[in-house]
Amino acid sequence: MNDFFESKPVTAQNPVDPYLRTDRMPSIWCPGCGIGTTVNCFTRALTDCDLNLDKVAIVSGIGCTGRVAGYMNLDSFHTTHGRALPFATGLKLANPELKVVVYSGDGDLSAIGGNHLIHAARRNIDITVVCVNNLTYGMTGGQVTPTTPEPAVASTAPYGAFEHPFNLPYLADSCGASYVARWTTFHVRQIAKSMREALTKRGFSFIEIISPCPTLYARRNRLGDGLDAMKYYKEKSVIKMDADTRELPIDFQGQIVCGKFVDRERESWIEAYNRRHKTALGDRFTPYPVGAQAE
């Protein structure tokens, strides 16, 4: 053994370790997958926000991104497919002290959970949503999702996807989300910054992160590995802050418009609940605690 290893035993803790359930490592994610990158950004955002981590809860649905909850050293809930948001809604309303983050994939949040997504945004429930969009169902083997662009091939679209894909920022915006942003896993600093802003934002915040699935989406479409995805994101991403969310569709290997698109003030669900009942009931109503909510 050479001097280098002799003199420097590997004891230094990785700075993200305190945020992770290291006893569950290694993760199930494939080499080149972008989910871990987003988790790294998330730990950075948590540090920057200086939050009491005992008061942060993370809720995931099912799928590759659905496993994020299980790796975070927080109160973490791995729920059913598509239902992270209603679970998180109950959790937040029962204990408003909590900062509640929903971390899930595009299939989970926009297909099976699409109805909950639009209503949570409409209600402006005080929840942060991180939607890792890899344009496919990874866990089940690369099926077509509501975000797969034409003519990408998927295991259930062997001749290419042909349905009109969701533009998720537009969907969240039009339903009333307080904060909407999109980045790719190439934009690690911007992701962390957006997460920080979202975590301190009152109401419903939604961050879409375009992320590679080298094992299924990229391989099936002959797009190379994780590095090739980074090159694609670097070359084809355009940052347009405050862009009109109607103009953000993603074509197959086409331009990806990134940025923060929505950042507005709207009363959260609990605030609206308190306002309405105070108006109607006066002193007979005791306001419900608003909890850990940004001013």
Added chain:
Amino acid sequence: MQAESKGVLAGAHYMDGDHACCEGAIAAGCRFVAGYPITPSTEVVERISERFPKVGDAVFIQLEDEIASSIAIQGAVWGGKKAMTVTSGPGFSLMMEHIGLAAITEVPCVFVDVQRGGPSTGLPTLPGQGDMMQARWGSHGDYEIIALSPNSPQESFNLTFDAFNLAEKYRVPVMVMMDECVGHMVERVVIPPADKLEVTERKWTKKTPADYKPFEVTDGTMVPDMCKAGDGYRIHITGLTHDEKGYPAMNWIAQEQLVHRLVDKIRKQADDIVRFEETDIEDEKGNTIADVAVLSYGITSRVAMRGMGMARAQGTKVGMHRLIVTWPFPENRIRELSKKVKAIVVAEMNYGQMFYEVERIAAGRCPVILCGHGGGMVHDPKTICDAIMEAAR
């Protein structure tokens, strides 16, 4: 623990079973309700939405569907509240996946199903008892639940109250299987003062975060201690098969340990949970005096009483075994009964659900006769009388 007086509407009232259910929940400490409108259960959440803002520290939210409602209550439980959702058949069908989630993650919560005629949209405004097996078996995989069936508005109050206590004691989803008749029937309901209502507190852990494992059983109850999010325990809860720590464990040994316990914690403690009421089956010395036993529950048990009176007038010795807790099923008692009576008539508003359970347990020791009805209307008591007469022959 005593009930919180703020929520208890002590006194005598005239109210329907749906409203009584709402009051039972509030008295039991329910402070989170999520629901979606569906006849004939809507009156429960209507009253909740009116009452909760005045009770304080309580939230009702009408969600986008029953799927959302049935999991929002589970989030609320992990947030520290007692929680309930309320529905009828079609909504109950949508909730099935989350009954399984509540079972495997051992979330104490209450599902109320005010049953109507089915299948599908069926008879929205008319009664049925066709969801009894669904309550027991509706979600995939092996698990056990507790279900109760009130036959009056008073019992709707009582059993909804009890449902919360049972949920906490055993950490299971508990179902209140009402029917449209009981839900919409207005009767006298007496709500006791708060100091007469014994509320079961959540089985909070006394351990420190370092020592606590959310699915570790440390006593003879087979029920793990609980904590809530935000208290520093940093728990992980998953619908996947998990170990004591709550971590996913994808192997048959973990499956065996977890699922076997989920089943056993109810099956092995079933004698403590089962509850029924018998009328004219035995005399005061414990001798069986009935030739025919009628087994029934919910509104049908009241119709059956009339049918029994008609049969009695014709000289038949008939008694009633009324299920109050429908799941777990009173196996031991029915086995005993099947040795002592000539026949058992099962009267229920479906074409055979609890009937099959009785037939299974009687195991040929006595004939078991179904007096079924498709729902939409209670039985004509005469049909029950006829079934009793046939059984007595």
